[in-house]
Amino acid sequence: MATAATVVVAVCSSPHVINIQNINCSRHYSYPARISAHNLVINNNRSFGSSASDLLIRRWKGAERTKKEQPNGVWALPRAKATVGTEDFIVEPATNVKFLTSLNVPGGSSSLSLAGTGFREKKIAIISVKVYAAGLYVDTTIKSYLAAWSGKLGSQIEQDNLFFNAVFEAPVEKSLQIVLVRDIDGETFWGALDEALSPRLKTTGAAEQKALDIFRETFRGKSLKRGTTIYLNWLKSSIMLVSISSDGSPSVADATIDSPAVAFALFDVYFGSHPVSPPLKKSVASGLASII
Missing domain, CATH: 3.50.70.10 (Chalcone isomerase)
Structure with a gap:
């Protein structure tokens, strides 16, 4: 069952980085999301490019929409x-x-x-x-x-x-x-x-x-x-x-x-x-x- 969680996203300079490796970034943002077994799970040491993180956040935010909203x-x-x-x-x-x-x-x-x-x-x-x-x-x-x-x-x-x-x-x-x-x-x-x-x-x-x-x-x-x-x-x-x-x-x-x-x-x-x-x-x- 999906549970509420806080996702920490590290925003890096390259808009093309979608690599879940240990990447050092200076800025972090917290975003409330619902994470299910079908979605990627990220933690404090996983980093994403800024445009990529926006894309994933939008998908996580919409993952729990009802079918009528699709x-x-x-x-x-x-x-x-x-x-x-x-x-x-x-x-x-x-x-x-x-x-x-x-x-x-x-x-x-x-x-x-x-x-x-x-x-x-x-x-x-x-x-x-x-x-x-x-x-x-x-x-x-x-x-x-x-x-x-x-x-x-x-x-x-x-x-x-x-x-x-x-x-x-x-x-x-x-x-x-x-x-x-x-x-x-x-x-x-x-x-x-x-x-x-x-x-x-x-x-x-x-x-x-x-x-x-x-x-x-x-x-x-x-x-x-x-x-x-x-x-x-x-x-x-x-x-x-x-x-x-x-x-x-x-x-x-x-x-x-x-x-x-x-x-x-x-x-x-x-x-x-x-x-x-x-x-x-x-x-x-x-x-x-x-x-x-």
Whole structure:
């Protein structure tokens, strides 16, 4: 639960410093803020540039606004937001991967907005390592299909399977962006994905098997280096496009998965009852709750 606290901000000369290291500054200001588990926690030995501190203070001050106070169409993600040139992005804190707040995906017809971010861990021997960061993008018109949950908090809809089923079935484009944070070969990536995907398939007829074979072949023989971006784009509930790019900007789809069962099973991997990335599902629930 959020608690009242006094945040001490050291104001330095450079407007570009957002580095939580020990920086000696001569001026300090106290600012009352409400700090939750989702926000950065700062103490007396952490320093920020003046313009950066103003930005973070405004976000902390607004973090507890009710959904009615949120402007329509604006995602209220509890993450530090920064700007590079004219492009806004959200930083996934566990991996430091930057996700643009809006983008156009291969095969898509409109710009999509970031609903939430998270990361995937995989246990290797006895150690859990982060494999990739992920962010879900949706067409903001999705809110008209989620009106039944209007007024609900993210924590209330996070475990609501009907809500995420409605997200999947809404006839708007959705895209999961995956950014690798370690080198991995395509076969290993597919193996881990298939391990979670196959048990979720209710049927494995010829159509489903063909879709799985196409999916597998998309990754076969590929060396997926750190920074590789994978887009899983649901154009509608029955068709999904797969795009892979080593430079983070795929322009075409590498494969088309035409199977309602496989498309839903993959969505369920991330947003079902037992998601492979609980932080992603939690973040998306909060992001969607803020606009409905």
